[in-house]
């Protein structure tokens with residue numbers, strides 16, 4: 001069942017239940033009122049008759065019979081019978097009484113004071129009537145032809161209203177459900193027309209207040225995120241291919257030129273040295289790209305073990321100093337640091353990549369190729385700050401340097417790919433840690449690794 005049909009059925013059921021309850025209540029209370037009113041009128045008529053018989057000596061049964069027969073206030077098919085305490089009939093409005101009366105009925109009336117019941121189409125009322133010291137039983141019966149007609153008429157009207165309501169409510173329900181759902185159908189059509197080729201399209205957000213408008217706004221926000229992700233992906237591939245293609249083109253060109261004629265040994269040595277630089281560059285790039293891909297994939301494959309932060313730091317310093325003899329790396333330990341705070345769990349190889357990158361950047365981007373590394377422990381984490389003085393990072397660049405292949409505007413003269421920081425951030429995330437940056441252009445830049453204390457249980 002589609003939503004439109006469902007809404008129509010629910011709307012229909014609700015309205016029909018309400019109409020039915022109202023109609024049944026009207027019918028029930030009208031019927032109750034008719035009956036009460038009829039018994040009240042019947043009792044009044046019977047009391048009048050009894051008073052005439054018992055209070056006026058000149059009125060005997062046969063006179064009363066004649067008087068009553070002509071009475072215009074009589075109810076339809078009205079019968080009245082009056083009995084004395086010995087159950088003898090004192091008066092009977094008709095010779096043939098329409099309702100059977102026996103001693104059992106009279107005894108019941110005496111006991112209950114008032115008895116009501118139906119007999120064929122008669123409504124019968126038996127009650128005790130006291131006049132001075134005498135007590136009489138009156139059995140009165142009549143047929144409420146008019147009342148019943150009115151009630152039947154009311155029933156027909158209510159059934160007619162019910163039938164018309166069914167038709168109107170079904171039609172209105174269907175139209176109403178269509179109207180409520182039309183914005184959803186519009187959204188479905190609009191979403192249907194959005195593909196990877198036109199991700200810039202946005203849904204109509206309408207009045208920006210109701211739920212559907214909020215849905216459209218949320219969808220638009222998601223589209224914006226998707227568009228940015230697509231753009232970043234496209235850029236990533238374009239940048240990666242460019243970075244790989246450049247050294248290949250250079251090496252190919254150099255080899256082709258070299259092969260045009262015979263060269264000296266020195267020429268070939270220089271050619272090989274230049275090719276080696278290009279190959280090393282490609283090797284570094286592919287290693288970083290591979291690591292980025294691995295760390296971005298499912299983190300359930302983490303190979304964590306208990307590690308010592310200071311051990312990794314010293315080995316990174318050794319490695320970097322050997323590769324770049326001109327670099328100066330100072331390592332300081334905060335007074336509060338202890339053996340316990342230096343050990344955590346993680347992947348030593350990955351953390352080494354982060355530290356190597358931050359240490360190398362510190363030297364690369366400083367005026368004196370010098371970086372200071374300060375280890376400190378907080379309440380729940382260990383922090384490693386890499387501080388250097390140099391060109392710094394502009395305000396605009398601070399957020400972007402963590403995007404793959406983004407390189408600060410000032411760093412074009414320094415070699416690099418723009419992969420180190422995104423990779424470092426990803427590795428820190430895998431360790432439930434983070435990486436923070438603060439920089440004053442042309443002054444001090446500080447990168448901080450924050451690692452939570454963790455122990456293998």
Ligand code: ADP
Pocket residue numbers: 357361362365366388390391392393401406407408409410411415416417418419420421422445
């Ligand atoms: P790369 O150093 O290869 O360009 P990174 O991802 O390591 O790539 O760094 C991205 C950018 O961040 C750099 O291009 C540079 O602009 C900026 N950056 C990183 N570290 C520093 C630093 N210590 N001082 C100034 N700028 C820095």
